[in-house]
Amino acid sequence: xxxxxxxxxxxxxxxxxxxxxxxxxxxxxxxxxxxxxxxxxxxxxxxxxxxxxxxxxxxxxxxxxxxxxxxxxxxxxxxxxxxxxxxxxxxxxxxxxxxxxxxxxxxxxxxxxxx
Numbered sequence: 001x002x003x004x005x006x007x008x009x010x011x012x013x014x015x016x017x018x019x020x021x022x023x024x025x026x027x028x029x030x031x032x033x034x035x036x037x038x039x040x041x042x043x044x045x046x047x048x049x050x051x052x053x054x055x056x057x058x059x060x061x062x063x064x065x066x067x068x069x070x071x072x073x074x075x076x077x078x079x080x081x082x083x084x085x086x087x088x089x090x091x092x093x094x095x096x097x098x099x100x101x102x103x104x105x106x107x108x109x110x111x112x113x114x115x
Contacts, residue, residue, distance in 0.1 A: 044084060051081040 008014050058074040 048081060048084050051077055051084070055081065 008017065055074060055077050058070050058077065061070050062074060
Protein backbone atom coordinates (compact mmCIF):
# COMPACT_ATOMS: atom_id res chain seq x y z
CA UNK A 1 0.00 0.00 0.00
CA UNK A 2 0.98 3.55 -0.50
CA UNK A 3 1.83 5.66 2.51
CA UNK A 4 0.32 9.08 2.90
CA UNK A 5 3.62 10.62 1.69
CA UNK A 6 3.21 8.82 -1.69
CA UNK A 7 -0.31 10.14 -2.32
CA UNK A 8 -0.71 13.14 -4.61
CA UNK A 9 -1.77 16.42 -2.96
CA UNK A 10 -4.50 17.31 -5.46
CA UNK A 11 -7.59 15.48 -6.69
CA UNK A 12 -6.70 15.65 -10.40
CA UNK A 13 -3.41 13.83 -9.87
CA UNK A 14 -5.13 11.16 -7.74
CA UNK A 15 -7.75 10.72 -10.45
CA UNK A 16 -5.02 10.29 -13.08
CA UNK A 17 -3.32 7.61 -10.94
CA UNK A 18 -6.62 5.75 -10.51
CA UNK A 19 -7.29 5.84 -14.25
CA UNK A 20 -3.78 4.56 -15.01
CA UNK A 21 -4.22 1.68 -12.55
CA UNK A 22 -7.62 0.82 -14.03
CA UNK A 23 -6.20 0.81 -17.56
CA UNK A 24 -3.36 -1.47 -16.48
CA UNK A 25 -5.80 -3.85 -14.74
CA UNK A 26 -8.11 -4.01 -17.76
CA UNK A 27 -5.15 -4.71 -20.06
CA UNK A 28 -3.96 -7.52 -17.76
CA UNK A 29 -7.47 -9.03 -17.65
CA UNK A 30 -7.66 -8.89 -21.46
CA UNK A 31 -4.30 -10.69 -21.77
CA UNK A 32 -5.47 -13.33 -19.29
CA UNK A 33 -8.73 -13.90 -21.21
CA UNK A 34 -6.81 -14.16 -24.48
CA UNK A 35 -4.43 -16.73 -22.98
CA UNK A 36 -7.35 -18.78 -21.64
CA UNK A 37 -9.00 -18.69 -25.08
CA UNK A 38 -5.79 -19.83 -26.77
CA UNK A 39 -5.42 -22.69 -24.29
CA UNK A 40 -9.01 -23.82 -24.85
CA UNK A 41 -8.51 -23.68 -28.63
CA UNK A 42 -5.28 -25.68 -28.45
CA UNK A 43 -6.89 -28.36 -26.27
CA UNK A 44 -9.73 -28.66 -28.78
CA UNK A 45 -7.24 -28.97 -31.63
CA UNK A 46 -5.34 -31.65 -29.70
CA UNK A 47 -8.58 -33.59 -29.16
CA UNK A 48 -9.41 -33.34 -32.87
CA UNK A 49 -5.97 -34.66 -33.80
CA UNK A 50 -6.32 -37.52 -31.30
CA UNK A 51 -9.75 -38.48 -32.67
CA UNK A 52 -8.44 -38.45 -36.24
CA UNK A 53 -5.64 -40.80 -35.19
CA UNK A 54 -8.09 -43.14 -33.44
CA UNK A 55 -10.35 -43.16 -36.52
CA UNK A 56 -7.46 -44.13 -38.77
CA UNK A 57 -6.43 -46.93 -36.38
CA UNK A 58 -9.97 -48.28 -36.28
CA UNK A 59 -10.28 -48.16 -40.06
CA UNK A 60 -7.19 -50.34 -40.31
CA UNK A 61 -8.67 -52.71 -37.74
CA UNK A 62 -12.02 -52.87 -39.54
CA UNK A 63 -10.59 -53.64 -42.94
CA UNK A 64 -8.24 -56.25 -41.49
CA UNK A 65 -10.88 -58.26 -39.62
CA UNK A 66 -14.51 -57.07 -39.66
CA UNK A 67 -15.86 -56.27 -36.25
CA UNK A 68 -19.28 -54.82 -35.46
CA UNK A 69 -18.00 -53.23 -32.24
CA UNK A 70 -15.16 -51.46 -33.99
CA UNK A 71 -17.50 -50.18 -36.69
CA UNK A 72 -19.85 -48.68 -34.10
CA UNK A 73 -16.94 -47.12 -32.23
CA UNK A 74 -15.61 -45.68 -35.48
CA UNK A 75 -19.00 -44.17 -36.29
CA UNK A 76 -19.21 -42.66 -32.81
CA UNK A 77 -15.72 -41.17 -33.03
CA UNK A 78 -16.42 -39.70 -36.47
CA UNK A 79 -19.60 -38.13 -35.12
CA UNK A 80 -17.72 -36.62 -32.19
CA UNK A 81 -15.03 -35.33 -34.54
CA UNK A 82 -17.63 -33.67 -36.76
CA UNK A 83 -19.16 -31.97 -33.73
CA UNK A 84 -15.78 -30.67 -32.60
CA UNK A 85 -14.83 -29.46 -36.03
CA UNK A 86 -18.19 -27.72 -36.32
CA UNK A 87 -17.17 -25.59 -33.37
CA UNK A 88 -19.08 -27.19 -30.54
CA UNK A 89 -17.63 -26.06 -27.24
CA UNK A 90 -16.76 -28.39 -24.40
CA UNK A 91 -19.59 -26.93 -22.33
CA UNK A 92 -22.13 -27.73 -25.03
CA UNK A 93 -20.83 -31.30 -25.29
CA UNK A 94 -21.03 -31.76 -21.52
CA UNK A 95 -24.57 -30.43 -21.50
CA UNK A 96 -25.55 -32.80 -24.31
CA UNK A 97 -24.04 -35.78 -22.48
CA UNK A 98 -25.83 -34.82 -19.26
CA UNK A 99 -29.11 -34.40 -21.13
CA UNK A 100 -28.64 -37.81 -22.74
CA UNK A 101 -28.26 -39.49 -19.35
CA UNK A 102 -31.46 -37.99 -17.94
CA UNK A 103 -34.67 -39.98 -18.12
CA UNK A 104 -38.22 -38.87 -17.69
CA UNK A 105 -40.12 -40.95 -15.20
CA UNK A 106 -43.88 -41.05 -15.01
CA UNK A 107 -45.20 -40.12 -11.60
CA UNK A 108 -46.79 -42.79 -9.46
CA UNK A 109 -50.46 -42.45 -8.76
CA UNK A 110 -51.94 -44.58 -6.01
CA UNK A 111 -55.33 -46.06 -6.73
CA UNK A 112 -57.97 -46.61 -4.13
CA UNK A 113 -58.81 -50.24 -3.57
CA UNK A 114 -62.07 -51.33 -5.14
CA UNK A 115 -64.51 -52.88 -2.68
